[in-house]
Amino acid sequence: MNRAKEWRAGLLFISPFLVGFTLFTIYPVLASIYYSFCDFDIVSPTVPVGLANYRELLSDERFHHSLYNTLIFTLFAVPVTMLTALVLAFLLNMKLKGQAFYRTLFFLPSIVPLVASSVLWLWLLNPDYGLLNTMLRPVLETINAVAGTGFRPPGWLVDANYTKAALILMSTWGVGGSMILYLAALGDVPVTLYEAAELDGAGAWRKAWHVTLPMISPVLLFTLVMGLIGTFQYFSQAWIMTPNGQPGDATLFYALYLFYNAFLYLRMGYASAQAWILFLVIVAATMLVFRTTRRFVYYGGEGT
Amino acid sequence: MKQPPLKAILGHTALVVLSFVYVLPFAWLVTTSLQPDEERSKAPPAFIPAPAAVAKALEDATGRHLAYEPTGAHYVKGVTRVPVPLFFRNTLLVCTLTVIGTILSSSLVAYGFGVLQWRGRDVLFYVMLATMMLPGQVTMIPVFLIWREFGLINTFAPLVIPAFLGSPFFIFLFRQFFLTVPRDLVEAARMDGAGELRIWAGIVMPLSLPAIATVGLFAFLGAWNDFLGPLIYLADQSRYTLSLGLAMFRTQYGSEYGQMMAVATLMVIPIIVLFFFAQKTFIQGIKTSGMKM
Numbered sequence: 001m002n003r004a005k006e007w008r009a010g011l012l013f014i015s016p017f018l019v020g021f022t023l024f025t026i027y028p029v030l031a032s033i034y035y036s037f038c039d040f041d042i043v044s045p046t047v048p049v050g051l052a053n054y055r056e057l058l059s060d061e062r063f064h065h066s067l068y069n070t071l072i073f074t075l076f077a078v079p080v081t082m083l084t085a086l087v088l089a090f091l092l093n094m095k096l097k098g099q100a101f102y103r104t105l106f107f108l109p110s111i112v113p114l115v116a117s118s119v120l121w122l123w124l125l126n127p128d129y130g131l132l133n134t135m136l137r138p139v140l141e142t143i144n145a146v147a148g149t150g151f152r153p154p155g156w157l158v159d160a161n162y163t164k165a166a167l168i169l170m171s172t173w174g175v176g177g178s179m180i181l182y183l184a185a186l187g188d189v190p191v192t193l194y195e196a197a198e199l200d201g202a203g204a205w206r207k208a209w210h211v212t213l214p215m216i217s218p219v220l221l222f223t224l225v226m227g228l229i230g231t232f233q234y235f236s237q238a239w240i241m242t243p244n245g246q247p248g249d250a251t252l253f254y255a256l257y258l259f260y261n262a263f264l265y266l267r268m269g270y271a272s273a274q275a276w277i278l279f280l281v282i283v284a285a286t287m288l289v290f291r292t293t294r295r296f297v298y299y300g301g302e303g304t
Numbered sequence: 305m306k307q308p309p310l311k312a313i314l315g316h317t318a319l320v321v322l323s324f325v326y327v328l329p330f331a332w333l334v335t336t337s338l339q340p341d342e343e344r345s346k347a348p349p350a351f352i353p354a355p356a357a358v359a360k361a362l363e364d365a366t367g368r369h370l371a372y373e374p375t376g377a378h379y380v381k382g383v384t385r386v387p388v389p390l391f392f393r394n395t396l397l398v399c400t401l402t403v404i405g406t407i408l409s410s411s412l413v414a415y416g417f418g419v420l421q422w423r424g425r426d427v428l429f430y431v432m433l434a435t436m437m438l439p440g441q442v443t444m445i446p447v448f449l450i451w452r453e454f455g456l457i458n459t460f461a462p463l464v465i466p467a468f469l470g471s472p473f474f475i476f477l478f479r480q481f482f483l484t485v486p487r488d489l490v491e492a493a494r495m496d497g498a499g500e501l502r503i504w505a506g507i508v509m510p511l512s513l514p515a516i517a518t519v520g521l522f523a524f525l526g527a528w529n530d531f532l533g534p535l536i537y538l539a540d541q542s543r544y545t546l547s548l549g550l551a552m553f554r555t556q557y558g559s560e561y562g563q564m565m566a567v568a569t570l571m572v573i574p575i576i577v578l579f580f581f582a583q584k585t586f587i588q589g590i591k592t593s594g595m596k597m
Contacts, residue, residue, distance in 0.1 A: 006422045009500050013416025016409040017432070020469025025435050028446035035445065042449075088322065094315045102319050104583070105326055111575050111586075113529040115547045116568040119554050120333050123561050131332045134347045173329060180590045233439055236531040240551050258441055263536065268445050275441040282439060 036272035043266075053273035063274070065249050066257040067281075069164070070232060073253065077168045077234075078227040082220070085175040089182035090208075103183070110176030118240040121170040125156040132156070157242055160250035167237060167251070178223045185216040214298040221289070221297050228285050232278065235259065254278055333572070337565040338374040344561070379570075382553075382563035388570060390542065391549035398463050398545060399527040405467035406474055406523040407516055413470040414478030415504045419490060429479075432472050440532075448536055462537045463530070467523065474519045477593050481515035482508055518589035521582055528575065546571045 011018070036054070039047040057063050088106050092099055109117070124131050133153035140151040156166040189212060197207050213220075235255040238245070245252025258278070262271035335351055336344070343350065352371040354362065359371035383389065417429045451462040485508055493503045509516070534548040544552065550567055557563065579586060 010422030017470040028443035031446035
């Protein structure tokens with residue numbers, strides 16, 4: 001085939017993508033930049049306002065609150081879920097009977113639709129009749145009786161001090177995806193490395209620390225970055241479980257506030273500005289992660 | 305390599321305890337959906353469904369409330385309170401179209417990116433990959449306005465048509481698979497005068513059944529679980545998907561836990577069934593794509 005013909009065939013095959021890409025990515029990105037500098041509510045004409053939206057974000061306390069909530073939540077949720085997945089993967093990687101069964105059990109929650117798992121956990125975390133507090137209550141009562149303390153089961157989603165912890169607890173239930181990735185990575189660690197470490201007199205901890213973790217560090221980095229990006233956009237669970245950021249804006253997450261601005265208050269220009277700040281935050285966080293972890297991530301074939 | 309006995313015992317113990325922890329929410333979901341309302345104030349809750357006589361005998365024998373008599377009342381009420389069968393049909397329609405559209409378009413595009421050789425191909429491919437980093441919130445508003453301009457708000461079009469235009473993630477997945485198809489096969493077919501479309505349909509696709517299964521499965525799951533899309537585009541209750549219907553149930557009848565869990569159970573069951581039929585595809589798909597659920 002000659003050059004022009006090859007080119008035509010190539011473009012023809014990717015033409016669905018070209019249409020979709022132009023319509024749903026290139027144009028929206030440009031439009032979104034423009035809107036972010038405009039007053040725009042669908043019904044009245046669009047009015048360019050320069051930096052007014054961005055300036056307003058600087059002084060919008062609910063916006064600050066949503067950014068703070070999201071950063072704090074991400075800071076805890078991502079490591080906690082990664083650690084949970086890692087512990088499960090370590091256990092599943094032991095040479096024991098019934099591993100296929102356990103693997104299925106731990107994996108299943110991660111394919112439960114978000115809306116279904118959200119209403120389920122709403123009920124599990126119910127302060128009065130939820131399973132968690134039903135189980136916690138007798139334990140705390142025993143402790144109280146013995147130690148003379150006054151512990152009470154937390155209000156979880158209705159107590160602003162506990163909402164984020166409650167949501168993080170819920171997220172540890174659905175770590176099956178990362179667990180599978182870690183499990184695959186653990187299986188790929190060459191046995192010879194462990195044998196060499198044993199010859200050098202390394203115990204279980206030293207093997208985990210000096211052999212296993214470095215060998216699976218690329219997967220850890222990958223899930224860390226994907227986890228960050230996903231958690232910064234945390235939305236559905238909060239929308240369903242704690243509408244309006246209740247209690248007291250404690251669960252007003254970034255994407256939630258953005259959605260309210262866009263589709264509830266119809267402040268689409270303002271929401272567009274929010275979206276671009278979110279993009280910058282994600283890029284900054286990703287770059288920060290890549291920089292700070294460069295020393296710790298081991299890629300085979302790079303030498304040391 | 306067998307584990308030393310102590311380590312094996314500790315490992316087994318941890319696995320059993322954690323299994324209970326991970327299964328408990330499922331047990332609670334099903335139990336609540338089957339229990340009569342008055343059971344719910346009893347602590348500790350009974351988890352074993354049994355005929356009334358058996359439940360009573362068990363209670364007399366052990367002195368503890370372990371079993372309850374199951375009822376289908378929550379299912380009957382939940383399913384009629386909001387039109388669950390209708391939501392189910394809507395969801396199935398969206399899922400089916402999404403799966404067909406995704407497999408067709410993403411594989412065609414992937415053929416253009418992975419099998420054909422042309423100038424500018426790789427640059428464009430990397431541009432596509434780079435845009436996957438863009439958070440959906442950035443494009444969400446203008447895309448909504450486009451559909452509004454077309455007069456297609458409150459239809460399934462905004463949820464389904466994009467699937468027919470290829471999605472970067474699935475294009476990437478197909479392309480990686482196509483790269484493993486022997487080049488000789490493709491070249492030989494070209495020598496015989498087969499057109500590219502023929503080669504795509506007759507050689508590359510039949511050799512890529514695992515990739516098709518993976519993409520189909522994940523596309524289905526994505527559409528089944530999607531909440532934000534329907535939330536933005538579907539206004540009429542008659543168009544709602546299960547996700548949206550269940551969320552609406554929570555908003556309107558959030559204190560009816562029995563019924564809410566019944567509807568949630570109905571939404572979860574098909575996914576669990578699908579998982580047991582396609583377990584290998586699930587696990588393999590996650591491993592090859594790095595996709596987290």
